[in-house]
Amino acid sequence: MEQSLNTEQPIINVITPPLWLVAELTYSCPLHCPFCSNPLDFAGEKAELSTTEWIRVLQEARALGAVQLGFSGGEPLMRKDLELLVAEGHRLGYYTNLITSGAGLNEVRIRALKDAGLDHIQLSFQDSTREMNDFLSSARTFDLKRRVAQLIKSHDFPMVMNCVIHRLNIDHADRIIDLAAEIGAEYLELANTQYYGWALRNRDHLIPSRDQLRRAEATVAAKRAALGTRLKILFVVPDYFEGRPKRCMNGWATTILCVNPAGTALPCQAARMLPDMSFPSVRAVSVRDIWYESEAFKRFRGESWMPALCRQCPERGVDYGGCRCQAYLLTGNVNATDPVCDKSPDHGIVLAAIEAGERAPLKPLLFRSPENSRMIMGGLATLE
């Protein structure tokens, strides 16, 4: 729900403090979703941060001004110290969010999380039916998720239901919305797939058609009118179809600090694969020095890095030139205008991707798993 964070500001040259800490506690996850935003080579990541190291990160980021804390992954419940970290986050004054698939949440743990001061739980579903949900997560999770939703309600947590949307489930938008209303979620994020990591690898399977997108928009509008304030539905048209870039991460290193399971500090979860960048580790550098002094975090702040097309564009203060990861993944040039912009000379790449989605995919759907991650790292499968 990024819409309430500092929208529509001009580009400013002072460094603003991080307001949001995304703590990716682990890449371990019992689900195998083919649209996972984790890096393709996650299986090669170094040892996870210890409890003590995470507590220091929480303290240092809070001291700088971070106030939203998201525990993410992988599946954060795979960490046995999650309750401890939530308690420390709560003590420090963060608003604590658990971003979970539900796997690993039971009566004992949810009670402990309540006692630790957890503020909110975001529960993912992959679709509205058991068959599609379990196919997409490549794990039997639908019934478990329904039970977890009841636990969340019975412990009086605010609940956001998140469903990543793509060609295989977008036509079920009405039933997904009904499911969210039925389980008592206060918010539903119909999160259109963003094409990084595993989702980019599987893009030909996942990208919706323009017709599908139009129908889903109409469905969402009708459901919003019918449900009123009972359920707030967030549905943002994916940037490939918008002709303008998203204001990615509210601007590079302006608002959000991500720390990956091994302690690498990043301005966004996807950025680690960018070339010629050296992202600092919280094991070696303080959060303050990472945020204010590191070359990696300075790299795309402001507008001096921008190509002429963006620097002369009146909309540069709206979208900050778009997403650096997307520019690199699609054009090979990290400094390029985000090619989803229809002013970009590379916009044809995006149009071609939409066209390719209308045809039968050439490669099988690749599920996220440590085995497939190692296969990709070994060069047995390429990114293209």
Next chain:
Amino acid sequence: MIEQPDNAGSRPRIARLYRLQWEEAQQAHVLLFPEGMIKLNGSAGEILRRCNGERPMAVIVAELEVTFATTGLTADVESFLTAATEKGWVEWSSP
């Protein structure tokens, strides 16, 4: 039970989905909610921090008028609280 702000005895409080707190780094009150935050301007913060479910609106207005050494704030406070109620930030309870 949720009532409208024009019920004289009812008392506003921060709604269940929101948490209000002062943030030193931003020098502002903020409303925190699942995965989001609203930074409040000074007057919004001063009104909302008095919305604890115990003070009727008239008491909030009186306190603000004393604190800021002024009069005639009723219309401003009422219009802010009406908007805040519509946004879902504020709920009302009976005395």
